[in-house]
Amino acid sequence: xxxxxxxxxxxxxxxxxxxxxxxxxxxxxxxxxxxxxxxxxxxxxxxxxxxxxxxxxxxxxxxxxxxxxxxxxxxxxxxxxxxxxxxxxxxxxxxxxxxxxxxxxxxxxxxxxxxxxxxxxxxxxxxxxxxxxxxxxxxxxxxxxxxxxxxxxxxxxxxxxxxxxxxxxxxxxxxxxxxxxxxxxxxxxxxxxxxxxxxxxxxxxxxxxxxxxxxxxxxxxxxxxxxxxxxxxxxxxxxxxxxxxxxxxxxxxxxxxxxxxxxxxxxxxxxxxxxxxxxxxxxxxxxxxxxxxxxx
Numbered sequence: 001x002x003x004x005x006x007x008x009x010x011x012x013x014x015x016x017x018x019x020x021x022x023x024x025x026x027x028x029x030x031x032x033x034x035x036x037x038x039x040x041x042x043x044x045x046x047x048x049x050x051x052x053x054x055x056x057x058x059x060x061x062x063x064x065x066x067x068x069x070x071x072x073x074x075x076x077x078x079x080x081x082x083x084x085x086x087x088x089x090x091x092x093x094x095x096x097x098x099x100x101x102x103x104x105x106x107x108x109x110x111x112x113x114x115x116x117x118x119x120x121x122x123x124x125x126x127x128x129x130x131x132x133x134x135x136x137x138x139x140x141x142x143x144x145x146x147x148x149x150x151x152x153x154x155x156x157x158x159x160x161x162x163x164x165x166x167x168x169x170x171x172x173x174x175x176x177x178x179x180x181x182x183x184x185x186x187x188x189x190x191x192x193x194x195x196x197x198x199x200x201x202x203x204x205x206x207x208x209x210x211x212x213x214x215x216x217x218x219x220x221x222x223x224x225x226x227x228x229x230x231x232x233x234x235x236x237x238x239x240x241x242x243x244x245x246x247x248x249x250x251x252x253x254x255x256x257x258x259x260x261x262x263x264x265x266x267x268x269x270x271x272x273x274x275x276x277x278x279x280x281x282x283x284x285x286x287x288x289x290x291x292x293x294x295x296x
Contacts, residue, residue: 010057016125027062090140094270099227099240112271184214184282191260254288
């Protein structure tokens, strides 16, 4: 293959997520979509999960084109040699969940109407996704004056050494958004199934419920956790953050888990979106056990 066979898109290709500033920088697949980067707050192109040695100039090299303007988050997603388009109005976003496990990144945007859009990306280049997440939050959150942080509920965050990554993310969050208050912290623990046959199996293959940290301010609820809540072994490699705007929340409740003893589930409803967060301890569980109304 000679250099004459190459294209600028092929020559620049790599695992990183690039910002698109001009029409010439758009991936070839999405050139006819009518996206002019100059008319958007941010446009990103997300590459395919493929090694450079397995690419060639005739391939479509980008799985997604992400564009945010004043009102809409637009996702163009590759499907073989074509693509489909999803438009998410910013005022219909009910939750944003970002998680990474090693190099596997996953950004999921939920809506109050039900549809969900998921973008898979290489987590070695996660900074643009974090910036995109901040931009989405900035434009869907209601404008209001900042308020002073409330005193933390419960003890200062302490977790098992295996969950240092969760604490580090919490400290970063508080530093960036000092108005957030600590609502709940629950450490990892081995859980016991309610069903006796499952308990017997659990004696040989125990199940771990992973730790989580819940914070909130007058605008949002944010939960730091692992990608999977229950696993058959430890998880020190994944990190996830779920963000829910309070203006979209229609119901919050804490109820006993249907499968595991001494485990409760924090359920947050936002229109058609229903997210569940298992908890084994903390002020939210204590309030539920005391018969108090759970609020965040």
